[in-house]
Amino acid sequence: MIAPAARDALQNWLATQKALQGVSDHTISAYSGDLTEFLTFMTEHKGQSLGLAPLLRITVQDMRGWMAFMRGQDIGSRSLARKLSAVKGFYRYLAEKEGCDPTAVLSARSPKFQRKLPRPLAPDAAQDLIDTIDLQSQTPWVSARDQAVVTLLYGCGLRISEALGLCGRDIPIGPTLRIIGKGRKERVVPVIAPAREAVKKYLELCPYRVEPETPIFRGVRGGALNPRAIQRVVAAVRMQLGLPATATPHAMRHSFATHLLNAGGDLRAIQELLGHASLSTTQAYTAVDTARLMEVYNRAHPKA
Template identity: 65%
Template sequence: MTLLISPAARDALENWLASARALKGAAENTITAYRADVLEFIVFLTAHHAEPQGLKPLARVTTPDMRAFMAHLRGQGAAPRSMARKLSAVKSFYRWLAEREGFEPTAVIMARAPKFQKKLPRPLDESAARAMIETVEMQSADSWIGARDAAVVTLLYGCGLRISEALGLRGRDWPMGESLRITGKGGKERIVPVLPLARDAVGIYLQLCPFEPEPEAPIFRGARGGALNPRLIQKVTEKARLQLGLPATATPHAMRHSFATHLLAAGGDLRAIQELLGHASLSTTQAYTAVDEVHLMKVYEATHPKAG
């Protein structure tokens, strides 16, 4: 794909990605997605205009060009959410490029993304979350592996960790105090409280684990002692979900959503929950408000004498 764009455009793209990595602390997965999305746009322009897209042609992008790009994405079968993500990456690149090259990026910046309905998190209720942890523990014949899996899922629910954050814990993080310093997306650090339930679950696992905890080694080990693959946690929760008759949305990440929703339902402050989850934007956390409203309406409709 890179052969279809000019060296100047390729250099500009790589310089923008380097700045996103350095200044914004963008994660490598994000950088990879940015590169693919902007490359797709530049390659489209190359084919659309039948000429290499150097910096000057890139600066002359028009509103009809942007409409043609969106039509191209639709023709490729891209979903509205995917189209919106690609357009967002292109806009970010153009803001940076326009500032460096001194041109007006209005045609790109004003391009409209297709509307799509944001998927709300699907939390488990408290009893289902507890049942998930208990059932996960019984999936393995090896007691230490069952204890390991239960400890990981307990951290997702009890501390609101992402699965990558739980599996990123090192021996130096044990013993756990009343809080943990977590490095999340983009290298951002946050402090999360550790409930006794979560601390005890990790302690039980470490007592049974045949591998000694080492300061720089992962706390959670695979069967042969290496770092635990997150796919194994996904598989064991899927198996537990099927046994419990829970919906397909009952994933490891749903345990993190459940943590936030249950805190909110108990009167937790939205901004405090934002800090605990490590969300960069409050709007991301506000999705849980909608979830809670949905839950409350279901309770209302089921119990109010005049409902229905």
């Protein structure tokens, strides 16, 4: 059993991540699961209830034991890297609060893995998906709502949480939108005319009053729209159009970035539009473009 002091330290760290770093509820839940799993292993590994004192004395051998155990549970490299990142973040917090030396934890090497490249849609497929979403509901305002959300994802490169986080104070939507993204990072994104028109059409049909502090996009009962509703309607359209399983709401954001890059967009500018903290994240789209060029080369070159 995890000692109360260790559990309290974990809860305090999670609260700090949410309040100061703007970490999403989904990520907080993942961190909580990863750290609870880690602390449970260390408790059993050490053969004692792991209070703060022994928690701060974890060795390199202890970390190797945990990582070997994870591997034995068929945890893949990507998942293990995520878990290790959470553990390191927690120990940085403990080092700051308790004055301990986190070297044994921070020196643990993250397993190498090949990053998955974004899977964008072709421009015509992205447009077909947006057009077909309008036909999915017999309730006009729901159809307009779903189409407006997906148009924002593709037209502005928004995350679904960012689109659904728009409130009455953001309307009427003009040529730009001020978005608060991951880590409470603020950015300004241009809004193309089709996206503005889609939102305007939805608001004209929406039966619910939109106040400055209430969400623009509503569920059928009037509450905030759940992302699952958009995921379901995109899945239905994907099957109708014969698109791959990678055609998800988030793929519309990938498509936005890739299509801009293909049209000659500047990588730094795209980084700002997407709200990426690191340019290396945005550079994944150059790999997509290179992969596409190599595919064309290998298919078309007479000597290939």
